[in-house]
Amino acid sequence: MIFSHVLGVPRIGLNRELKFALERHWRGEIDEPALEALGRRLRAERWAEQRAAGLDYVTVGDFAWYDHVAQHVLMLGCEPARMGFGPQDSELARHFRLGRGQAARPADGAGQAAAAGHPALEMTKWFDTNYHYLVPEFGPDTAFRLASHRLLDEVREAQALGHPVKPVLLGPLSFLWLGKGQAAGFDRLSLLDRLLPVYLELLTRLGALGLNWVQIDEPILGLELPAAWREAFPRAYARLQPAQMALMLCSYFAPLGDRLALACSLPVAGLHVDGVRAPQELEAVAALLPQERELSVGLIDGRNIWRSDLDQLLPRLRTLHRLRQGRLWLAPSCSLLHVPLSLSDDAQVDAGVRPWLAGAQEKLDELRLLKTALCQGEQAVAGAWAASRAACAARRADPRLRRPAVAARLAALQPADEARHRPHAERAAMQQARLGLPLLPTTTIGSFPQTAEIRAARAARRAGTLDAAGYEALLRQILADTLQRQDALGLDVLVHGEAERNDMVEFFGEQLAGYTFSAKGWVQSYGSRCVKPPILYGDVERPQAMTVAWASQAQALSRKPVKGMLTGPVTMLQWSFVRDDQPRETTALQLALALRDEVRDLEAAGIAIIQIDEPALREGLPLPRSAWDDYLRWATRAFRLTAGGVGDATQIHTHMCYAEFSDILDSIVALDADVITLETSRSGMTLLDDFGGSAYPNDIGPGVYDIHSPRVPAREEVLHLLRRALAVIPPQRLWVNPDCGLKTRGWPETEAALRVMVEAARTLRAEL
Ligand code: GLN
Numbered sequence: 001m002i003f004s005h006v007l008g009v010p011r012i013g014l015n016r017e018l019k020f021a022l023e024r025h026w027r028g029e030i031d032e033p034a035l036e037a038l039g040r041r042l043r044a045e046r047w048a049e050q051r052a053a054g055l056d057y058v059t060v061g062d063f064a065w066y067d068h069v070a071q072h073v074l075m076l077g078c079e080p081a082r083m084g085f086g087p088q089d090s091e092l093a094r095h096f097r098l099g100r101g102q103a104a105r106p107a108d109g110a111g112q113a114a115a116a117g118h119p120a121l122e123m124t125k126w127f128d129t130n131y132h133y134l135v136p137e138f139g140p141d142t143a144f145r146l147a148s149h150r151l152l153d154e155v156r157e158a159q160a161l162g163h164p165v166k167p168v169l170l171g172p173l174s175f176l177w178l179g180k181g182q183a184a185g186f187d188r189l190s191l192l193d194r195l196l197p198v199y200l201e202l203l204t205r206l207g208a209l210g211l212n213w214v215q216i217d218e219p220i221l222g223l224e225l226p227a228a229w230r231e232a233f234p235r236a237y238a239r240l241q242p243a244q245m246a247l248m249l250c251s252y253f254a255p256l257g258d259r260l261a262l263a264c265s266l267p268v269a270g271l272h273v274d275g276v277r278a279p280q281e282l283e284a285v286a287a288l289l290p291q292e293r294e295l296s297v298g299l300i301d302g303r304n305i306w307r308s309d310l311d312q313l314l315p316r317l318r319t320l321h322r323l324r325q326g327r328l329w330l331a332p333s334c335s336l337l338h339v340p341l342s343l344s345d346d347a348q349v350d351a352g353v354r355p356w357l358a359g360a361q362e363k364l365d366e367l368r369l370l371k372t373a374l375c376q377g378e379q380a381v382a383g384a385w386a387a388s389r390a391a392c393a394a395r396r397a398d399p400r401l402r403r404p405a406v407a408a409r410l411a412a413l414q415p416a417d418e419a420r421h422r423p424h425a426e427r428a429a430m431q432q433a434r435l436g437l438p439l440l441p442t443t444t445i446g447s448f449p450q451t452a453e454i455r456a457a458r459a460a461r462r463a464g465t466l467d468a469a470g471y472e473a474l475l476r477q478i479l480a481d482t483l484q485r486q487d488a489l490g491l492d493v494l495v496h497g498e499a500e501r502n503d504m505v506e507f508f509g510e511q512l513a514g515y516t517f518s519a520k521g522w523v524q525s526y527g528s529r530c531v532k533p534p535i536l537y538g539d540v541e542r543p544q545a546m547t548v549a550w551a552s553q554a555q556a557l558s559r560k561p562v563k564g565m566l567t568g569p570v571t572m573l574q575w576s577f578v579r580d581d582q583p584r585e586t587t588a589l590q591l592a593l594a595l596r597d598e599v600r601d602l603e604a605a606g607i608a609i610i611q612i613d614e615p616a617l618r619e620g621l622p623l624p625r626s627a628w629d630d631y632l633r634w635a636t637r638a639f640r641l642t643a644g645g646v647g648d649a650t651q652i653h654t655h656m657c658y659a660e661f662s663d664i665l666d667s668i669v670a671l672d673a674d675v676i677t678l679e680t681s682r683s684g685m686t687l688l689d690d691f692g693g694s695a696y697p698n699d700i701g702p703g704v705y706d707i708h709s710p711r712v713p714a715r716e717e718v719l720h721l722l723r724r725a726l727a728v729i730p731p732q733r734l735w736v737n738p739d740c741g742l743k744t745r746g747w748p749e750t751e752a753a754l755r756v757m758v759e760a761a762r763t764l765r766a767e768l
């Protein structure tokens, strides 16, 4: 018997219907019943696709209004008391408050009472994906109860449409692991015994709906877990047995590693493993998993957008099928949440590349082909099989995949290409002689407000109602205005403001050979937010300079130094869909070479300071710790190659945000940027514990205010943060800047905040 299923599918809809409906609802334009109706429609569409692809079950419970982890918080009745939920709050309202918080409201004197504010749950990355989940909060008082029937209702909804259903749950151990203790040192695992009865009850209720299978996701099996967590698995799953539901336990995103035997021995009816991230483990699992259990293998990549090479997968599946004595489940490697719903007729993707791509719908079709081929032979689907084979062959043969000059350049690299000539201390003196900056120089991270005017002009340009000359003229005018405002504020190192950039990756991708773009390749990032990663399909080359004209134009307008502004190779890699036919390392180094040329061109144009942003350096870390060193080796090499081609009097900056950096500090030091600016203000500068003293030897600009809210910091707050910084960083090495770019802010608060920042720097300078 061959079964096929998916672990989950995208929620947002082909045209981002969910996003737009959510945002309308939040603006008060549509009510809950209207939203619920859309949810039912989207779910029904996805289920119908799954059935059309011949899947044996439709997956129910992967849909979530904002986030599936938040949905589990509601279902398991463990919302933190601080959310202030009352009986009048509907489940949807609660869900949105978990995700978006609620602002405080003063009494309005007209009968409307004052209401306290409720900050949202914290948000963090779902494993190594770009999806962000809401972090459950746990403490000694956390209690659980089955508090929502939504999952049961959705099961009935699918059943009413005539579908065989397999609901999905996040497993109890992953749920606890992904949360955080409200107080430091709180052991989340201590809640397991309280949580399991609720899972048991839920499973029993699902069983009463006549279901055979429940998918239970335990992605933490891919992590190197502490012993206590590993040991909790057999105990937990033994406790769930009385529900008498067949559980399909799912691991994904990483090899099982030393949890492999554990995963195979758990008292569950089936095990799913990620055959894309851990192909080397498949046969071991097939051998070890008792024959009466079901093995589900994910050989179709749920994390990337390439069409599968079916001719390559089929023999592997046949082997596994044999090893499992004729029983096998087929699935994508993980939930398809992380790929666009469809790419098959995206008009914007390069027409030559389009047939190589597979979004979620196309991956469902691949499942159908593989299942049919395994059961009846490829000839049963000969036409579609041949088309798939032809697309893969066309991809392999495309000359744009291999540009000999790029490979030759990579092969010829010398260690000296990666290094500046002199050590930082000597470079710093040369740079200072050239730049003549005051102590505690003030600067910004790059972008200035992307105003409605800029966005409208970009939309008009895209629609063709504004011509290139008109668009450029407007951007030049905005650039001049941005420079003038910075001069007036008295900032020491200026930027051109990035008004021409829609997105820090797309802007560069559009100018590099080897990239293509989709119009509708949206992937949910969090809540209603989606990203549309560019598609890197071939060897990367830079046909011409990308930023030099903007930087030179800005520099010509001011006597102060203007920073050139680039996105680094690792961030370009991390925020794109990248090719799977060569190691990520090779792609990163190709990007580095293209950016290195840009750095040198900026230098040749007289730009004295060049910033290479790497906000995604930290998030590129592989899940298994054992793979960190290798990643950090090539990631730092890519940065050093990008920066290493300039003279010592040229100052290289880098910028990082969204992360904690303490565990990769050595690698950040190894980048050898002359200046690093970091997001810190939200962490109260605890980051200085790591970067202070001699731990970080080069210059450093810890962000002095949070740019994520329009709030203007008080002068005392900024002074306080800077004094704390000065306690551990000598004034000769300290810079003063906001946390991150200012593109999401408006001008009034931006200017007010920067005025405070510049004043604070001046005050401190006078004291030094
Ligand atoms: N230079 C970019 C900007 O200011 C950096 C963005 C980022 O760190 N994510 O917008």
Ligand code: ZN
Pocket (backbone or CB within 6 Å): 445, 615, 655, 656, 657, 658, 679, 739, 740, 741
């Ligand atoms: Zn940033």
